Amino acid sequence: MGRQVIQCANVFFSPTGTTRRVVKGVSQGLAMRPRNVDLTMPGARTTPVSLEKDELLLLASPVHGGRLPKVVRETFGRLPGGRRPAVAVVVYGNRAYDDALLELYDLCLAKGYEVVGAAAFVGEHSYSHVLGKNRPDPADDELARRFGLAVRQTLLTDRCLSEKPLLLKASRPYRPLWEKRPLAPATSRRCAGCLSCVKHCPAGAFVDGDPRRIDRDKCLLCAACIKLCPERAKSIDDDDFCDDMAALAAANLERKEPATFLP
Numbered sequence: 001m002g003r004q005v006i007q008c009a010n011v012f013f014s015p016t017g018t019t020r021r022v023v024k025g026v027s028q029g030l031a032m033r034p035r036n037v038d039l040t041m042p043g044a045r046t047t048p049v050s051l052e053k054d055e056l057l058l059l060a061s062p063v064h065g066g067r068l069p070k071v072v073r074e075t076f077g078r079l080p081g082g083r084r085p086a087v088a089v090v091v092y093g094n095r096a097y098d099d100a101l102l103e104l105y106d107l108c109l110a111k112g113y114e115v116v117g118a119a120a121f122v123g124e125h126s127y128s129h130v131l132g133k134n135r136p137d138p139a140d141d142e143l144a145r146r147f148g149l150a151v152r153q154t155l156l157t158d159r160c161l162s163e164k165p166l167l168l169k170a171s172r173p174y175r176p177l178w179e180k181r182p183l184a185p186a187t188s189r190r191c192a193g194c195l196s197c198v199k200h201c202p203a204g205a206f207v208d209g210d211p212r213r214i215d216r217d218k219c220l221l222c223a224a225c226i227k228l229c230p231e232r233a234k235s236i237d238d239d240d241f242c243d244d245m246a247a248l249a250a251a252n253l254e255r256k257e258p259a260t261f262l263p
């Protein structure tokens with residue numbers, strides 16, 4: 001006998017918007033009433049998230065250094081526990097998702113959720129316009145919808161899901177946590193003072209609302225300000241960082257495809 005789940009809480013963190021777009025695609029395939037819980041901005045993360053009874057939980061996060069971002073580990077870690085169906089999704093920039101999906105899956109299991117599907121999708125890399133360029137693209141959107149539909153069918157046919165662990169391609173212990181370099185984006189003279197970087201900073205790292213002053217310790221180096229600046233006035237102007245990114249792009253030019261896992 002299948003389960004009647006009619007609403008889905010889409011809980012996500014998405015500094016540069018690719019995870020948000022993947023969530024939208026999966027949500028369309030799920031064809032349930034969506035409730036978006038966008039935890040990208042600091043204000044949204046101060047309010048506890050309440051979940052409704054019999055609601056499917058779609059948890060989605062970008063990959064940072066092959067793991068979940070610290071802010072996601074902390075915020076998702078505070079979600080209410082209990083037996084409920086959940087879907088785990090990560091989005092990565094065409095290098096690798098490493099242990100991030102397994103980490104999200106384990107977080108769901110620790111909460112008591114029954115994971116009915118997991119997937120890793122590709123989005124344009126936060127630090128590059130070459131790596132995963134313009135992804136997710138329409139083909140990714142279609143795969144996201146199909147994954148959502150497959151999860152819906154799994155739920156409707158209900159096959160003792162808790163007894164079927166998902167076989168994810170990763171291993172424990174996870175790789176070491178990504179260590180943020182003591183850097184923050186620099187601002188060029190092109191800055192027109194529109195303040196969209198200040199308004200959309202997921203870390204609230206701009207000092208006194210000044211678009212040119214970023215608190216390095218607060219900055220997540222998530223690249224939201226770099227990607228959304230209409231004047232392209234923000235960049236990371238550190239030589240070592242730029243060399244590393246160039247090498248990363250050169251080594252990962254081949255297109256990677258989304259991976260999906262169902263019970």
Ligand SMILES: Cc1cc2nc3c(=O)[nH]c(=O)nc-3n(C[C@H](O)[C@H](O)[C@H](O)COP(=O)(O)O)c2cc1C
Pocket residue numbers: 013014015016017018019020061062063064065066067091092093094095096097122123124125126127178220221222223
């Ligand atoms: C700090 C940081 C670390 C990242 N680490 C990885 C990584 O290990 N592997 C990868 O393929 N992409 C990595 N990326 C790229 C993001 O996972 C990718 O661009 C994702 O689509 C961003 O999601 P968003 O648009 O929702 O912020 C990293 C990005 C940032 C900002």
